[in-house]
Amino acid sequence: MDKGLIFDIRRYSVHDGPGIRTTVFFKGCPLNCLWCHNPESIGFDPQNIRRVRNLNGRSCMVDEVVGKTATVDDVMREILKDRLFFEESGGGVTFSGGEPLAQPAFLNALLEQCAGAGLHTALDTSGYAPPEVFLQSCSRADVLLFDIKSANREKHIRHAGVDNVPLIDNLLALTGDGPCIYIRVPVIPGFNNTPGDMLAIAEIAGRIRARVEGVDLLPFHRLGRQKYEALSMVLPPAYGPDITDGEMDELMHVFSAAGFRVKKGG
Ligand code: SF4
Numbered sequence: 001m002d003k004g005l006i007f008d009i010r011r012y013s014v015h016d017g018p019g020i021r022t023t024v025f026f027k028g029c030p031l032n033c034l035w036c037h038n039p040e041s042i043g044f045d046p047q048n049i050r051r052v053r054n055l056n057g058r059s060c061m062v063d064e065v066v067g068k069t070a071t072v073d074d075v076m077r078e079i080l081k082d083r084l085f086f087e088e089s090g091g092g093v094t095f096s097g098g099e100p101l102a103q104p105a106f107l108n109a110l111l112e113q114c115a116g117a118g119l120h121t122a123l124d125t126s127g128y129a130p131p132e133v134f135l136q137s138c139s140r141a142d143v144l145l146f147d148i149k150s151a152n153r154e155k156h157i158r159h160a161g162v163d164n165v166p167l168i169d170n171l172l173a174l175t176g177d178g179p180c181i182y183i184r185v186p187v188i189p190g191f192n193n194t195p196g197d198m199l200a201i202a203e204i205a206g207r208i209r210a211r212v213e214g215v216d217l218l219p220f221h222r223l224g225r226q227k228y229e230a231l232s233m234v235l236p237p238a239y240g241p242d243i244t245d246g247e248m249d250e251l252m253h254v255f256s257a258a259g260f261r262v263k264k265g266g
Helices: 070-081 085-091 104-116 131-138 155-159 163-173 195-206 225-230 245-257
Strands: 003-013 021-026 047-055 058-066 066-071 092-096 118-127 144-147 180-187 211-219 261-266
Touching: 003 070, 003 104, 021 070, 021 104, 047 225, 066 070, 070 104, 085 180, 092 104, 104 118, 104 131, 118 131, 131 163, 163 195, 180 195, 195 211, 195 245, 211 245, 245 261
Parallel strands: 021 092, 092 118, 118 144, 144 180, 180 211, 211 261
Antiparallel strands: 003 021, 003 066, 047 058
């Protein structure tokens, strides 16, 4: 497939893998996390969104479309503009979403083109894909940013919309050669913010310990909530209260005590 649906290409990211990165956001996600702060990433079609824009010095509401079809060549042209930043910072390209594995042919074509151009690649995924699709794309990436939201199956179904067992099975199948792995955990108050939740995730990561470079805990924020209204989507229930620095330190300690390098991500 030489084209796919994306909703953004963001430059100069320092939170999506090593160095300075350009992140390509695929549109469409089979999960439906109630805390999702990129709700425009969930739907598999372009969507209308109301945005505030500055027109001739005045703030105005304008209707725009989020999501556009792009060819592999279109995306590569944008990526290659940033080659100098990648070279100077040890960075590269990150494919995120949404869920990049939901458009595997487009993703694989981009991973191959990046490899051919000598660019470092990272794949940011929930792991939701048939096992053969997951392994095939992983084998083409340099780094895997694997999101684990909860080890608890029932909670995962209720809050993220899908069973977590196939996702975790995919992760645990990464036993041979392949990308180094960073486990990324969004820390959501009232959902997974207890040491017990983190311990259960650390136990999963421990089963592929040799492949795991580190763990990033990503603090919850509410920045995306106004987007639901702008997209005419139903506003999900609020999570809260916010997690304090002390609580975050306690959760990070669970991973460091289990022998993982851990940091607070952006
Ligand atoms: S996996 Fe990520 S993009 Fe998909 S719904 Fe959950 S938070 Fe949103």
